[in-house]
Amino acid sequence: DGASWQSEKCAEIERELLQMQTTDKSMQRQLQAAEKVEKQLKKLAKQYKDSDSQIQAMEQDLGSAKASAVTSESAQFSSAASLELTEAQTSHLERRLKELELQLQQADKGGEMAVLQQQNQAQVKELERLDAEKAELALKSEAVKKELQTARLRQQENDRRLSASASASQRLGDALRKLKVEASGLQVGQQKVREECEAHLRSIADSFPPLAGAVSNIGDGVAKLMERYQEVAEERKKLHNLVLELKGNIRVFVRVRPINEKEKAQESGEATMTFAEDCKVSVFDAAASRRKWFEFDKVFSPKTAQNDVFEEVKPLATSVLDGFNVCIFAYGQTGSGKTFTMTGTDANPGLNVRVLTELFRQRDERKSETDISISLLVTEIYNETIKDLFTTDEAKQKKLDVKQNPDGTNSVPGLTELEVHCVEDVLEAMKKAQANRTTMATDMNEESSRSHSIVQVRTLNVSKKDKREYVGKINLIDLAGSEN
Ligand SMILES: Nc1ncnc2c1ncn2[C@@H]1O[C@H](COP(=O)(O)OP(=O)(O)O)[C@@H](O)[C@H]1O
Numbered sequence: 001d002g003a004s005w006q007s008e009k010c011a012e013i014e015r016e017l018l019q020m021q022t023t024d025k026s027m028q029r030q031l032q033a034a035e036k037v038e039k040q041l042k043k044l045a046k047q048y049k050d051s052d053s054q055i056q057a058m059e060q061d062l063g064s065a066k067a068s069a070v071t072s073e074s075a076q077f078s079s080a081a082s083l084e085l086t087e088a089q090t091s092h093l094e095r096r097l098k099e100l101e102l103q104l105q106q107a108d109k110g111g112e113m114a115v116l117q118q119q120n121q122a123q124v125k126e127l128e129r130l131d132a133e134k135a136e137l138a139l140k141s142e143a144v145k146k147e148l149q150t151a152r153l154r155q156q157e158n159d160r161r162l163s164a165s166a167s168a169s170q171r172l173g174d175a176l177r178k179l180k181v182e183a184s185g186l187q188v189g190q191q192k193v194r195e196e197c198e199a200h201l202r203s204i205a206d207s208f209p210p211l212a213g214a215v216s217n218i219g220d221g222v223a224k225l226m227e228r229y230q231e232v233a234e235e236r237k238k239l240h241n242l243v244l245e246l247k248g249n250i251r252v253f254v255r256v257r258p259i260n261e262k263e264k265a266q267e268s269g270e271a272t273m274t275f276a277e278d279c280k281v282s283v284f285d286a287a288a289s290r291r292k293w294f295e296f297d298k299v300f301s302p303k304t305a306q307n308d309v310f311e312e313v314k315p316l317a318t319s320v321l322d323g324f325n326v327c328i329f330a331y332g333q334t335g336s337g338k339t340f341t342m343t344g345t346d347a348n349p350g351l352n353v354r355v356l357t358e359l360f361r362q363r364d365e366r367k368s369e370t371d372i373s374i375s376l377l378v379t380e381i382y383n384e385t386i387k388d389l390f391t392t393d394e395a396k397q398k399k400l401d402v403k404q405n406p407d408g409t410n411s412v413p414g415l416t417e418l419e420v421h422c423v424e425d426v427l428e429a430m431k432k433a434q435a436n437r438t439t440m441a442t443d444m445n446e447e448s449s450r451s452h453s454i455v456q457v458r459t460l461n462v463s464k465k466d467k468r469e470y471v472g473k474i475n476l477i478d479l480a481g482s483e484n
Protein backbone atom coordinates (compact mmCIF):
# COMPACT_ATOMS: atom_id res chain seq x y z
CA ASP A 1 0.00 0.00 0.00
CA GLY A 2 1.33 3.41 -1.07
CA ALA A 3 0.77 5.15 2.29
CA SER A 4 2.54 2.61 4.44
CA TRP A 5 5.18 2.32 1.85
CA GLN A 6 5.61 6.07 1.95
CA SER A 7 5.65 6.13 5.77
CA GLU A 8 8.24 3.36 5.76
CA LYS A 9 10.28 5.36 3.28
CA CYS A 10 9.92 8.43 5.49
CA ALA A 11 11.12 6.40 8.51
CA GLU A 12 14.06 5.13 6.50
CA ILE A 13 14.91 8.66 5.46
CA GLU A 14 14.69 9.58 9.18
CA ARG A 15 16.96 6.74 10.12
CA GLU A 16 19.47 7.63 7.47
CA LEU A 17 19.31 11.22 8.57
CA LEU A 18 19.95 10.10 12.16
CA GLN A 19 22.80 7.91 10.90
CA MET A 20 24.13 10.84 8.94
CA GLN A 21 23.92 13.01 12.14
CA THR A 22 25.81 10.46 14.19
CA THR A 23 28.33 9.28 11.57
CA ASP A 24 29.39 12.59 10.11
CA LYS A 25 30.00 15.25 12.72
CA SER A 26 32.00 17.17 10.22
CA MET A 27 28.96 17.77 8.28
CA GLN A 28 27.60 19.91 11.20
CA ARG A 29 26.56 22.67 8.95
CA GLN A 30 24.98 20.24 6.60
CA LEU A 31 23.37 18.49 9.54
CA GLN A 32 21.92 21.69 10.75
CA ALA A 33 20.52 22.18 7.31
CA ALA A 34 19.45 18.57 7.27
CA GLU A 35 17.76 19.07 10.63
CA LYS A 36 16.00 21.94 9.14
CA VAL A 37 15.06 19.81 6.14
CA GLU A 38 14.07 16.97 8.47
CA LYS A 39 11.67 19.21 10.18
CA GLN A 40 10.33 20.31 6.87
CA LEU A 41 10.18 16.75 5.61
CA LYS A 42 8.32 15.62 8.70
CA LYS A 43 5.89 18.36 8.00
CA LEU A 44 5.81 17.38 4.34
CA ALA A 45 5.47 13.73 5.15
CA LYS A 46 2.46 14.51 7.26
CA GLN A 47 1.04 16.69 4.54
CA TYR A 48 1.80 14.00 1.98
CA LYS A 49 0.06 11.41 4.08
CA ASP A 50 -2.95 13.63 4.27
CA SER A 51 -2.86 14.26 0.55
CA ASP A 52 -2.52 10.58 -0.13
CA SER A 53 -5.56 9.70 1.94
CA GLN A 54 -7.40 12.51 0.22
CA ILE A 55 -6.45 11.07 -3.18
CA GLN A 56 -7.65 7.65 -2.06
CA ALA A 57 -10.98 9.09 -0.98
CA MET A 58 -11.22 10.90 -4.29
CA GLU A 59 -10.43 7.69 -6.17
CA GLN A 60 -13.25 6.02 -4.32
CA ASP A 61 -15.56 8.90 -5.15
CA LEU A 62 -14.57 8.67 -8.78
CA GLY A 63 -15.18 4.94 -8.79
CA SER A 64 -18.69 5.34 -7.41
CA ALA A 65 -19.34 8.36 -9.65
CA LYS A 66 -18.29 6.32 -12.67
CA ALA A 67 -20.65 3.53 -11.65
CA SER A 68 -23.60 5.85 -11.07
CA ALA A 69 -22.86 7.84 -14.26
CA VAL A 70 -23.57 4.72 -16.27
CA THR A 71 -27.02 4.24 -14.78
CA SER A 72 -28.38 7.69 -13.88
CA GLU A 73 -28.40 11.21 -15.22
CA SER A 74 -28.53 12.76 -11.77
CA ALA A 75 -25.59 10.67 -10.73
CA GLN A 76 -23.81 11.99 -13.82
CA PHE A 77 -24.47 15.50 -12.67
CA SER A 78 -23.26 14.79 -9.15
CA SER A 79 -20.20 12.94 -10.37
CA ALA A 80 -19.50 15.84 -12.70
CA ALA A 81 -19.67 18.12 -9.66
CA SER A 82 -17.47 15.84 -7.66
CA LEU A 83 -15.19 15.60 -10.66
CA GLU A 84 -14.88 19.35 -10.64
CA LEU A 85 -14.13 19.22 -6.94
CA THR A 86 -11.63 16.47 -7.54
CA GLU A 87 -10.01 18.49 -10.29
CA ALA A 88 -9.70 21.47 -7.97
CA GLN A 89 -8.25 19.30 -5.22
CA THR A 90 -5.96 17.53 -7.68
CA SER A 91 -4.56 20.80 -8.96
CA HIS A 92 -4.12 21.93 -5.37
CA LEU A 93 -2.30 18.66 -4.61
CA GLU A 94 -0.22 19.02 -7.71
CA ARG A 95 0.93 22.39 -6.55
CA ARG A 96 1.68 21.00 -3.13
CA LEU A 97 3.55 18.07 -4.66
CA LYS A 98 5.70 20.39 -6.70
CA GLU A 99 6.52 22.30 -3.58
CA LEU A 100 7.42 19.04 -1.81
CA GLU A 101 9.45 17.89 -4.81
CA LEU A 102 11.47 21.07 -4.69
CA GLN A 103 12.04 20.67 -0.95
CA LEU A 104 12.92 17.00 -1.38
CA GLN A 105 15.34 17.73 -4.23
CA GLN A 106 17.12 20.05 -1.83
CA ALA A 107 17.19 17.47 0.93
CA ASP A 108 17.51 14.29 -1.11
CA LYS A 109 20.91 13.07 -2.03
CA GLY A 110 19.84 9.77 -3.37
CA GLY A 111 16.96 8.65 -5.72
CA GLU A 112 14.17 8.37 -3.06
CA MET A 113 12.58 11.68 -4.08
CA ALA A 114 12.63 10.62 -7.70
CA VAL A 115 10.74 7.45 -6.75
CA LEU A 116 8.21 9.53 -4.88
CA GLN A 117 8.01 11.87 -7.81
CA GLN A 118 7.45 8.98 -10.17
CA GLN A 119 4.74 7.60 -7.95
CA ASN A 120 3.08 10.98 -7.79
CA GLN A 121 3.27 11.34 -11.55
CA ALA A 122 1.68 7.91 -11.92
CA GLN A 123 -1.09 8.98 -9.63
CA VAL A 124 -1.57 12.24 -11.55
CA LYS A 125 -1.74 10.28 -14.81
CA GLU A 126 -4.28 7.88 -13.32
CA LEU A 127 -6.32 10.88 -12.23
CA GLU A 128 -6.13 12.38 -15.76
CA ARG A 129 -7.20 9.05 -17.27
CA LEU A 130 -10.15 8.84 -14.90
CA ASP A 131 -11.02 12.44 -15.70
CA ALA A 132 -10.99 11.76 -19.44
CA GLU A 133 -13.02 8.61 -18.97
CA LYS A 134 -15.50 10.57 -16.93
CA ALA A 135 -15.83 13.31 -19.58
CA GLU A 136 -16.25 10.68 -22.27
CA LEU A 137 -18.95 8.96 -20.23
CA ALA A 138 -20.72 12.29 -19.67
CA LEU A 139 -20.66 12.97 -23.43
CA LYS A 140 -21.89 9.48 -24.20
CA SER A 141 -24.64 9.76 -21.64
CA GLU A 142 -25.73 13.13 -23.08
CA ALA A 143 -25.81 11.70 -26.61
CA VAL A 144 -27.78 8.68 -25.43
CA LYS A 145 -30.21 11.02 -23.64
CA LYS A 146 -30.72 13.07 -26.80
CA GLU A 147 -31.21 9.97 -28.93
CA LEU A 148 -33.70 8.65 -26.42
CA GLN A 149 -35.65 11.92 -26.55
CA THR A 150 -35.72 11.93 -30.36
CA ALA A 151 -36.73 8.29 -30.45
CA ARG A 152 -39.54 8.98 -27.96
CA LEU A 153 -40.86 11.91 -30.05
CA ARG A 154 -40.69 9.77 -33.18
CA GLN A 155 -42.53 6.99 -31.41
CA GLN A 156 -45.28 9.40 -30.32
CA GLU A 157 -45.65 10.77 -33.84
CA ASN A 158 -45.76 7.25 -35.27
CA ASP A 159 -48.37 6.20 -32.71
CA ARG A 160 -50.52 9.20 -33.63
CA ARG A 161 -50.22 8.48 -37.35
CA LEU A 162 -50.93 4.84 -36.81
CA SER A 163 -54.14 5.48 -34.88
CA ALA A 164 -55.28 8.10 -37.45
CA SER A 165 -54.70 5.77 -40.36
CA ALA A 166 -56.32 2.92 -38.45
CA SER A 167 -59.55 4.91 -37.97
CA ALA A 168 -59.44 6.15 -41.60
CA SER A 169 -59.07 2.64 -42.87
CA GLN A 170 -61.93 1.58 -40.60
CA ARG A 171 -64.16 4.25 -42.13
CA LEU A 172 -63.10 3.37 -45.66
CA GLY A 173 -63.78 -0.26 -44.96
CA ASP A 174 -67.31 0.51 -43.72
CA ALA A 175 -68.06 2.75 -46.73
CA LEU A 176 -66.69 0.13 -49.09
CA ARG A 177 -68.89 -2.56 -47.59
CA LYS A 178 -71.97 -0.32 -47.93
CA LEU A 179 -71.10 0.51 -51.55
CA LYS A 180 -70.64 -3.14 -52.33
CA VAL A 181 -74.12 -3.92 -50.96
CA GLU A 182 -75.64 -1.05 -52.96
CA ALA A 183 -73.80 -2.02 -56.10
CA SER A 184 -75.01 -5.58 -55.91
CA GLY A 185 -78.60 -4.31 -55.37
CA LEU A 186 -78.26 -2.03 -58.38
CA GLN A 187 -76.88 -4.82 -60.49
CA VAL A 188 -79.91 -6.93 -59.69
CA GLY A 189 -82.25 -4.01 -60.54
CA GLN A 190 -80.37 -3.30 -63.76
CA GLN A 191 -80.63 -6.89 -64.83
CA LYS A 192 -84.39 -6.86 -64.16
CA VAL A 193 -84.92 -3.61 -66.11
CA ARG A 194 -82.84 -4.93 -69.00
CA GLU A 195 -84.90 -8.12 -69.13
CA GLU A 196 -88.16 -6.14 -69.02
CA CYS A 197 -86.95 -3.79 -71.78
CA GLU A 198 -85.92 -6.67 -73.94
CA ALA A 199 -89.29 -8.37 -73.40
CA HIS A 200 -91.08 -5.11 -74.30
CA LEU A 201 -88.92 -4.60 -77.35
CA ARG A 202 -89.62 -8.14 -78.50
CA SER A 203 -93.37 -7.71 -78.00
CA ILE A 204 -93.31 -4.35 -79.84
CA ALA A 205 -91.29 -5.85 -82.67
CA ASP A 206 -93.69 -8.79 -82.83
CA SER A 207 -96.77 -6.58 -82.90
CA PHE A 208 -95.40 -4.01 -85.34
CA PRO A 209 -96.16 -5.71 -88.67
CA PRO A 210 -99.79 -6.55 -87.78
CA LEU A 211 -100.23 -3.01 -86.36
CA ALA A 212 -98.91 -1.40 -89.53
CA GLY A 213 -101.34 -3.52 -91.50
CA ALA A 214 -104.19 -2.52 -89.20
CA VAL A 215 -103.28 1.18 -89.49
CA SER A 216 -103.32 1.08 -93.28
CA ASN A 217 -106.63 -0.83 -93.17
CA ILE A 218 -108.06 1.85 -90.88
CA GLY A 219 -106.79 4.57 -93.27
CA ASP A 220 -108.55 2.88 -96.19
CA GLY A 221 -111.67 2.48 -94.10
CA VAL A 222 -111.66 6.16 -93.17
CA ALA A 223 -111.33 7.23 -96.81
CA LYS A 224 -114.26 4.94 -97.78
CA LEU A 225 -116.33 6.19 -94.87
CA MET A 226 -115.64 9.82 -95.84
CA GLU A 227 -116.91 9.10 -99.35
CA ARG A 228 -119.96 7.35 -97.95
CA TYR A 229 -120.52 10.23 -95.50
CA GLN A 230 -120.63 12.74 -98.38
CA GLU A 231 -123.25 10.60 -100.13
CA VAL A 232 -125.29 10.25 -96.95
CA ALA A 233 -125.04 13.99 -96.23
CA GLU A 234 -126.38 14.76 -99.70
CA GLU A 235 -129.18 12.27 -99.15
CA ARG A 236 -130.03 13.80 -95.77
CA LYS A 237 -130.20 17.23 -97.35
CA LYS A 238 -132.62 16.04 -100.02
CA LEU A 239 -134.79 14.14 -97.55
CA HIS A 240 -134.81 16.96 -94.99
CA ASN A 241 -136.02 19.48 -97.48
CA LEU A 242 -138.45 16.98 -98.99
CA VAL A 243 -139.99 16.60 -95.53
CA LEU A 244 -140.32 20.37 -95.19
CA GLU A 245 -141.86 20.54 -98.62
CA LEU A 246 -144.34 17.80 -97.76
CA LYS A 247 -145.17 19.68 -94.55
CA GLY A 248 -145.97 22.54 -96.84
CA ASN A 249 -143.83 25.22 -98.35
CA ILE A 250 -145.99 27.76 -96.70
CA ARG A 251 -147.09 26.99 -93.17
CA VAL A 252 -149.19 28.99 -90.80
CA PHE A 253 -148.85 28.80 -87.04
CA VAL A 254 -150.97 30.57 -84.51
CA ARG A 255 -149.56 31.78 -81.20
CA VAL A 256 -151.94 33.07 -78.59
CA ARG A 257 -150.37 35.22 -75.90
CA PRO A 258 -151.54 35.11 -72.27
CA ILE A 259 -154.28 37.62 -71.40
CA ASN A 260 -153.08 40.76 -69.62
CA GLU A 261 -154.52 42.30 -66.41
CA LYS A 262 -157.02 44.47 -68.30
CA GLU A 263 -158.31 41.51 -70.33
CA LYS A 264 -158.58 39.39 -67.18
CA ALA A 265 -160.93 41.97 -65.62
CA GLN A 266 -163.16 42.01 -68.69
CA GLU A 267 -163.43 38.24 -69.03
CA SER A 268 -166.59 36.57 -67.78
CA GLY A 269 -168.32 33.25 -68.41
CA GLU A 270 -167.10 31.42 -71.50
CA ALA A 271 -163.42 31.44 -72.32
CA THR A 272 -162.76 33.48 -75.45
CA MET A 273 -160.26 30.94 -76.79
CA THR A 274 -159.92 27.20 -76.32
CA PHE A 275 -157.36 24.77 -77.79
CA ALA A 276 -157.57 21.18 -79.05
CA GLU A 277 -154.85 18.78 -80.17
CA ASP A 278 -151.89 20.93 -81.29
CA CYS A 279 -153.41 22.44 -84.37
CA LYS A 280 -156.96 23.54 -83.43
CA VAL A 281 -158.16 26.73 -81.80
CA SER A 282 -161.67 28.02 -81.09
CA VAL A 283 -162.93 31.59 -80.63
CA PHE A 284 -166.12 32.32 -78.71
CA ASP A 285 -168.46 34.85 -80.34
CA ALA A 286 -170.33 36.25 -77.31
CA ALA A 287 -172.81 38.26 -79.41
CA ALA A 288 -173.90 35.18 -81.35
CA SER A 289 -173.27 32.88 -78.36
CA ARG A 290 -171.32 30.73 -80.79
CA ARG A 291 -167.86 29.08 -80.68
CA LYS A 292 -166.07 28.74 -83.97
CA TRP A 293 -163.12 26.34 -84.56
CA PHE A 294 -160.12 26.95 -86.82
CA GLU A 295 -157.32 24.61 -87.90
CA PHE A 296 -153.67 25.59 -88.61
CA ASP A 297 -150.37 23.81 -89.20
CA LYS A 298 -149.64 24.42 -85.53
CA VAL A 299 -151.26 26.23 -82.63
CA PHE A 300 -149.26 27.59 -79.70
CA SER A 301 -151.34 28.15 -76.58
CA PRO A 302 -150.48 30.88 -74.03
CA LYS A 303 -148.49 28.28 -72.10
CA THR A 304 -146.01 27.88 -74.96
CA ALA A 305 -142.48 28.96 -74.14
CA GLN A 306 -140.19 30.89 -76.52
CA ASN A 307 -138.06 27.80 -77.01
CA ASP A 308 -141.06 25.64 -77.97
CA VAL A 309 -141.81 28.02 -80.84
CA PHE A 310 -138.17 27.98 -81.87
CA GLU A 311 -138.07 24.13 -81.86
CA GLU A 312 -140.78 24.19 -84.55
CA VAL A 313 -138.68 26.58 -86.66
CA LYS A 314 -135.30 24.95 -86.08
CA PRO A 315 -135.36 22.60 -89.13
CA LEU A 316 -135.56 25.71 -91.30
CA ALA A 317 -132.13 26.76 -90.05
CA THR A 318 -130.74 23.51 -91.50
CA SER A 319 -132.42 24.31 -94.80
CA VAL A 320 -130.80 27.73 -94.85
CA LEU A 321 -127.36 26.15 -94.47
CA ASP A 322 -128.30 23.66 -97.22
CA GLY A 323 -128.75 26.67 -99.51
CA PHE A 324 -132.52 27.29 -99.33
CA ASN A 325 -134.37 30.57 -98.89
CA VAL A 326 -136.64 30.79 -95.86
CA CYS A 327 -139.01 33.47 -94.63
CA ILE A 328 -140.77 33.80 -91.28
CA PHE A 329 -143.46 36.44 -90.81
CA ALA A 330 -145.12 37.50 -87.62
CA TYR A 331 -148.55 38.75 -88.51
CA GLY A 332 -151.22 40.13 -86.19
CA GLN A 333 -152.79 43.09 -84.51
CA THR A 334 -150.71 45.53 -82.54
CA GLY A 335 -150.26 44.09 -79.04
CA SER A 336 -150.84 40.48 -80.09
CA GLY A 337 -147.21 39.44 -79.39
CA LYS A 338 -145.35 39.70 -82.76
CA THR A 339 -142.32 41.54 -81.43
CA PHE A 340 -142.24 39.30 -78.33
CA THR A 341 -142.12 36.24 -80.62
CA MET A 342 -139.56 37.58 -83.11
CA THR A 343 -137.26 39.64 -80.82
CA GLY A 344 -138.28 38.75 -77.26
CA THR A 345 -136.48 40.14 -74.25
CA ASP A 346 -132.78 40.03 -73.24
CA ALA A 347 -133.57 37.34 -70.64
CA ASN A 348 -135.91 35.41 -72.93
CA PRO A 349 -134.93 36.05 -76.56
CA GLY A 350 -137.23 35.36 -79.53
CA LEU A 351 -136.71 33.64 -82.88
CA ASN A 352 -134.12 36.08 -84.34
CA VAL A 353 -131.42 35.36 -81.75
CA ARG A 354 -132.35 31.67 -81.39
CA VAL A 355 -132.20 31.03 -85.17
CA LEU A 356 -128.81 32.77 -85.41
CA THR A 357 -127.51 30.79 -82.41
CA GLU A 358 -128.56 27.59 -84.18
CA LEU A 359 -126.85 28.71 -87.41
CA PHE A 360 -123.57 29.26 -85.51
CA ARG A 361 -123.93 25.84 -83.87
CA GLN A 362 -124.42 24.10 -87.22
CA ARG A 363 -121.59 26.15 -88.76
CA ASP A 364 -119.23 24.75 -86.09
CA GLU A 365 -120.64 21.25 -86.58
CA ARG A 366 -119.94 21.34 -90.31
CA LYS A 367 -116.59 23.13 -90.17
CA SER A 368 -114.55 20.07 -91.19
CA GLU A 369 -116.37 20.00 -94.57
CA THR A 370 -117.45 23.61 -95.19
CA ASP A 371 -116.44 27.14 -94.36
CA ILE A 372 -119.65 28.99 -93.49
CA SER A 373 -119.78 32.76 -93.13
CA ILE A 374 -122.87 34.49 -91.76
CA SER A 375 -123.95 38.09 -92.31
CA LEU A 376 -126.87 40.31 -91.31
CA LEU A 377 -128.97 42.99 -93.03
CA VAL A 378 -131.54 44.87 -90.94
CA THR A 379 -134.10 47.06 -92.67
CA GLU A 380 -137.34 48.80 -91.86
CA ILE A 381 -140.17 49.63 -94.26
CA TYR A 382 -142.07 52.69 -93.10
CA ASN A 383 -144.50 54.58 -95.26
CA GLU A 384 -143.32 52.45 -98.21
CA THR A 385 -139.77 53.69 -97.69
CA ILE A 386 -136.87 51.30 -97.17
CA LYS A 387 -134.50 52.22 -94.37
CA ASP A 388 -131.12 50.57 -93.78
CA LEU A 389 -130.81 50.30 -90.01
CA PHE A 390 -127.02 49.74 -90.20
CA THR A 391 -126.23 53.20 -91.58
CA THR A 392 -126.97 56.84 -90.77
CA ASP A 393 -125.87 58.04 -94.23
CA GLU A 394 -128.93 59.95 -95.62
CA ALA A 395 -127.65 59.92 -99.24
CA LYS A 396 -127.30 56.17 -99.10
CA GLN A 397 -130.81 55.82 -97.62
CA LYS A 398 -132.35 57.82 -100.44
CA LYS A 399 -131.02 55.53 -103.16
CA LEU A 400 -132.48 52.35 -101.63
CA ASP A 401 -135.13 50.69 -103.78
CA VAL A 402 -136.45 47.23 -104.63
CA LYS A 403 -135.03 45.91 -107.92
CA GLN A 404 -136.22 42.93 -109.91
CA ASN A 405 -133.40 40.67 -111.02
CA PRO A 406 -133.32 38.87 -114.43
CA ASP A 407 -133.92 35.51 -112.65
CA GLY A 408 -137.18 36.87 -111.24
CA THR A 409 -135.92 37.42 -107.67
CA ASN A 410 -136.10 40.77 -105.92
CA SER A 411 -133.32 42.57 -104.05
CA VAL A 412 -132.44 45.94 -102.55
CA PRO A 413 -128.95 46.92 -103.82
CA GLY A 414 -126.75 49.07 -101.55
CA LEU A 415 -127.89 47.67 -98.19
CA THR A 416 -125.22 47.39 -95.46
CA GLU A 417 -124.29 43.79 -94.83
CA LEU A 418 -122.67 43.09 -91.49
CA GLU A 419 -120.68 39.89 -90.95
CA VAL A 420 -121.30 38.23 -87.60
CA HIS A 421 -119.19 35.49 -86.01
CA CYS A 422 -121.02 34.83 -82.77
CA VAL A 423 -124.18 35.58 -80.79
CA GLU A 424 -122.47 38.57 -79.11
CA ASP A 425 -121.92 40.12 -82.56
CA VAL A 426 -125.61 39.61 -83.33
CA LEU A 427 -126.79 41.27 -80.12
CA GLU A 428 -124.51 44.27 -80.74
CA ALA A 429 -125.76 44.58 -84.33
CA MET A 430 -129.40 44.47 -83.15
CA LYS A 431 -128.77 47.25 -80.63
CA LYS A 432 -127.23 49.39 -83.36
CA ALA A 433 -130.29 48.78 -85.63
CA GLN A 434 -132.72 49.64 -82.82
CA ALA A 435 -130.90 52.96 -82.23
CA ASN A 436 -131.27 53.86 -85.93
CA ARG A 437 -135.01 53.27 -86.12
CA THR A 438 -137.28 56.09 -87.25
CA THR A 439 -137.45 58.69 -84.54
CA MET A 440 -140.01 60.94 -86.22
CA ALA A 441 -142.86 59.19 -84.51
CA THR A 442 -143.62 60.57 -81.06
CA ASP A 443 -144.81 57.20 -79.86
CA MET A 444 -142.53 54.22 -80.34
CA ASN A 445 -145.45 51.76 -80.34
CA GLU A 446 -147.31 53.93 -82.87
CA GLU A 447 -144.22 53.86 -85.09
CA SER A 448 -143.62 50.11 -84.77
CA SER A 449 -147.24 49.33 -85.49
CA ARG A 450 -146.95 51.10 -88.82
CA SER A 451 -143.58 49.75 -89.94
CA HIS A 452 -142.28 46.37 -91.05
CA SER A 453 -139.03 45.28 -89.44
CA ILE A 454 -136.92 42.82 -91.51
CA VAL A 455 -133.85 40.90 -90.32
CA GLN A 456 -132.21 39.07 -93.21
CA VAL A 457 -129.55 36.45 -92.44
CA ARG A 458 -127.32 35.35 -95.31
CA THR A 459 -125.10 32.30 -95.17
CA LEU A 460 -122.27 31.61 -97.59
CA ASN A 461 -121.05 28.02 -97.68
CA VAL A 462 -117.72 27.13 -99.31
CA SER A 463 -117.09 23.40 -99.54
CA LYS A 464 -113.56 22.55 -98.40
CA LYS A 465 -113.34 19.62 -100.82
CA ASP A 466 -114.23 21.29 -104.13
CA LYS A 467 -114.61 24.99 -103.20
CA ARG A 468 -118.25 24.84 -104.36
CA GLU A 469 -120.21 27.86 -103.07
CA TYR A 470 -123.86 28.33 -102.26
CA VAL A 471 -125.86 30.98 -100.44
CA GLY A 472 -128.82 30.49 -98.08
CA LYS A 473 -131.14 33.18 -96.75
CA ILE A 474 -133.67 33.55 -93.98
CA ASN A 475 -135.91 36.62 -93.57
CA LEU A 476 -137.28 37.17 -90.06
CA ILE A 477 -140.06 39.72 -90.41
CA ASP A 478 -141.96 41.56 -87.69
CA LEU A 479 -144.82 43.02 -89.72
CA ALA A 480 -146.73 46.24 -89.02
CA GLY A 481 -149.94 45.83 -87.08
CA SER A 482 -152.51 44.05 -89.21
CA GLU A 483 -155.08 46.76 -88.37
CA ASN A 484 -153.08 49.29 -90.43
N1 LIG B 1 -146.26 34.85 -75.30
C1 LIG B 1 -146.26 35.89 -74.48
N2 LIG B 1 -146.04 35.72 -73.16
C2 LIG B 1 -146.00 36.77 -72.32
N3 LIG B 1 -146.15 38.07 -72.70
C3 LIG B 1 -146.40 38.30 -74.02
C4 LIG B 1 -146.42 37.25 -74.95
N4 LIG B 1 -146.67 37.79 -76.16
C5 LIG B 1 -146.76 39.13 -75.98
N5 LIG B 1 -146.60 39.43 -74.70
C6 LIG B 1 -146.67 40.78 -74.12
O1 LIG B 1 -147.76 41.46 -74.69
C7 LIG B 1 -147.44 42.79 -75.00
C8 LIG B 1 -147.61 43.06 -76.47
O2 LIG B 1 -146.72 42.27 -77.20
P1 LIG B 1 -145.87 42.78 -78.48
O3 LIG B 1 -144.96 41.69 -78.82
O4 LIG B 1 -145.31 44.09 -78.26
O5 LIG B 1 -147.02 42.89 -79.54
P2 LIG B 1 -146.89 43.40 -81.05
O6 LIG B 1 -145.48 43.42 -81.36
O7 LIG B 1 -147.63 42.38 -81.82
O8 LIG B 1 -147.53 44.73 -81.06
C9 LIG B 1 -146.01 42.99 -74.55
O9 LIG B 1 -146.00 43.58 -73.32
C10 LIG B 1 -145.46 41.62 -74.50
O10 LIG B 1 -144.47 41.52 -73.55
Ligand SMILES: [Mg+2]
Binds near residue numbers: 448
Ligand atom coordinates in the same frame (compact mmCIF):
# COMPACT_ATOMS: atom_id res chain seq x y z
MG1 LIG C 1 -144.53 45.00 -82.23
